[in-house]
Amino acid sequence: MAHIVILGAGIGGMPAAYEMKDLCGPNDQVTVISDSPRFHFVPSNPWVAVNWRKRKDIELEIEPVLARKGIHAITQAAKRVHPEDNRIELLDGTMVDYDYLIIATGPKLAFDEVEGLGPNGFTHSVCHVSHAESTDWDGFTSEPGPIVVGAVQGASCFGPAYEFAMIMDTDLRRRKIRDKVPMTFVTSEPYIGHLGLGGVGDSKGLLESAMRDRHIKWICNAKTTKIEDGKMFVTEHDEDGNPKKEHELPFKYSMMLPAFKGVDAVFGIEGLTNPRGFITIDKHQRNAKYQNVFSVGVCVAIPPVEATPVPTGTPKTGYMIESMVTATVHNIRELMDGKQPTHEATWNTMCLADFGDTGACFVAVPQIPPRNVNWFGEGKWVHLAKVAFEKYFLRKMTKGVSEPFYEKMVMNALGIVKLKDKLTGK
Ligand SMILES: Cc1cc2nc3c(=O)[nH]c(=O)nc-3n(C[C@H](O)[C@H](O)[C@H](O)COP(=O)(O)OP(=O)(O)OC[C@H]3O[C@@H](n4cnc5c(N)ncnc54)[C@H](O)[C@@H]3O)c2cc1C
Numbered sequence: 001m002a003h004i005v006i007l008g009a010g011i012g013g014m015p016a017a018y019e020m021k022d023l024c025g026p027n028d029q030v031t032v033i034s035d036s037p038r039f040h041f042v043p044s045n046p047w048v049a050v051n052w053r054k055r056k057d058i059e060l061e062i063e064p065v066l067a068r069k070g071i072h073a074i075t076q077a078a079k080r081v082h083p084e085d086n087r088i089e090l091l092d093g094t095m096v097d098y099d100y101l102i103i104a105t106g107p108k109l110a111f112d113e114v115e116g117l118g119p120n121g122f123t124h125s126v127c128h129v130s131h132a133e134s135t136d137w138d139g140f141t142s143e144p145g146p147i148v149v150g151a152v153q154g155a156s157c158f159g160p161a162y163e164f165a166m167i168m169d170t171d172l173r174r175r176k177i178r179d180k181v182p183m184t185f186v187t188s189e190p191y192i193g194h195l196g197l198g199g200v201g202d203s204k205g206l207l208e209s210a211m212r213d214r215h216i217k218w219i220c221n222a223k224t225t226k227i228e229d230g231k232m233f234v235t236e237h238d239e240d241g242n243p244k245k246e247h248e249l250p251f252k253y254s255m256m257l258p259a260f261k262g263v264d265a266v267f268g269i270e271g272l273t274n275p276r277g278f279i280t281i282d283k284h285q286r287n288a289k290y291q292n293v294f295s296v297g298v299c300v301a302i303p304p305v306e307a308t309p310v311p312t313g314t315p316k317t318g319y320m321i322e323s324m325v326t327a328t329v330h331n332i333r334e335l336m337d338g339k340q341p342t343h344e345a346t347w348n349t350m351c352l353a354d355f356g357d358t359g360a361c362f363v364a365v366p367q368i369p370p371r372n373v374n375w376f377g378e379g380k381w382v383h384l385a386k387v388a389f390e391k392y393f394l395r396k397m398t399k400g401v402s403e404p405f406y407e408k409m410v411m412n413a414l415g416i417v418k419l420k421d422k423l424t425g426k
Pocket residue numbers: 007008009010011012013033034035036042043044045046076077078079104105106107126127128157159160263265296297298299316317318319321350351352353
């Protein structure tokens with residue numbers, strides 16, 4: 001009998017639990033450890049921030065849905081992983097032993113790296129649903145003023161910054177107060193649409209055009225040095241990384257995405273994490289030192305796709321994470337059968353970015369360049385598809401299914417698959 005523990009019940013952890021359970025025998029046990037009793041659909045946080053969704057619309061209780069599938073849930077945070085002993089220490093001191101561990105904790109949000117950044121400082125966040133529901137958007141819209149939105153140096157997840165800028169613009173236009181809100185997009189990316197990915201298709205042209213259409217000014221190669229109440233200090237850099245211009249940006253409302261790092265429960269574990277606390281893995285999603293430990297999602301260490309004048313990281317997006325999950329559970333099954341792991345995730349990506357009334361979709365196969373497929377498109381259909389996907393994903397998590405056969409068929413038909421072909425390696 002094997003005990004497989006999944007640490008984290010987010011976009012990576014929940015599908016990992018269901019897919020792992022499907023591959024287990026009747027005597028094997030799957031346990032999910034989560035610091036929250038609820039799963040949150042993170043991609044909907046920007047809608048929560050402008051009150052287009054309530055928190056309850058995008059979350060579900062994990063214990064009952066996991067129990068229906070025979071998966072055990074512990075709704076308490078892990079204090080520390082002890083990989084040399086194959087155990088996890090919980091906050092109350094309880095130890096949980098495992099045979100195999102899948103680390104899926106997502107990121108720790110590094111607000112502390114910029115003075116005044118984040119909900120304890122002077123800017124809002126959409127990274128967590130608790131942040132998103134406390135942005136007091138209605139208060140702002142009753143006394144509107146300038147908005148500064150974007151992502152700071154070292155950030156890796158840029159899509160939600162663009163989404164939130166466009167969603168706020170749409171909401172303000174609907175309220176007929178957009179004319180009272182000058183908007184500036186501040187980003188560490190070298191150009192609009194870089195996305196931490198070196199761009200995807202014509203993401204630069206398309207996103208610049210969308211920003212121009214919506215009268216959103218931008219500053220790229222930006223290092224946010226300090227934030228005070230109502231004022232952001234930004235140093236713009238040239239392409240060699242030298243300071244070019246200092247900006248003092250007044251704001252009434254600001255949302256800036258932070259850099260990410262690894263969570264405290266794993267930070268600094270020699271051989272398990274890199275200096276930022278991300279889990280180091282091989283092509284089978286497995287840690288080299290602790291060979292029964294795997295990792296999926298934002299907590300995985302991936303180098304930047306290219307050096308940029310101001311540091312940027314590589315995003316880990318939903319479908320890419322799901323491909324990590326599928327490879328991981330099959331590799332653990334192989335280990336349980338006394339074999340060596342052979343499954344490799346494609347890290348292919350298809351991402352829907354909502355602009356409020358329209359949206360942009362990109363397909364990157366694989367996500368890290370150079371790519372076989374590189375496509376970026378825009379249209380009203382993306383907004384509708386994103387709304388549908390939210391409902392679909394929440395329904396899948398409620399039903400305990402990670403990838404129904406029809407989803408697999410559609411994605412295969414589009415040439416977007418999760419696992420590399422073992423013979424060709426493609
Ligand atoms: C605002 C936002 C919007 C996004 N939108 C999209 C999108 O539209 N499309 C897309 O493809 N990608 C999107 N992403 C990127 C990515 O898909 C999400 O970040 C996704 O949530 C990452 O999944 P994850 O499982 O790695 O982390 P999470 O979903 O964050 O899950 C990690 C879980 O682990 C828990 N945890 C952390 N530490 C501990 C601990 N010590 N003990 C127990 N549990 C712990 C956390 O509470 C959390 O529930 C978005 C990201 C953000 C921030």
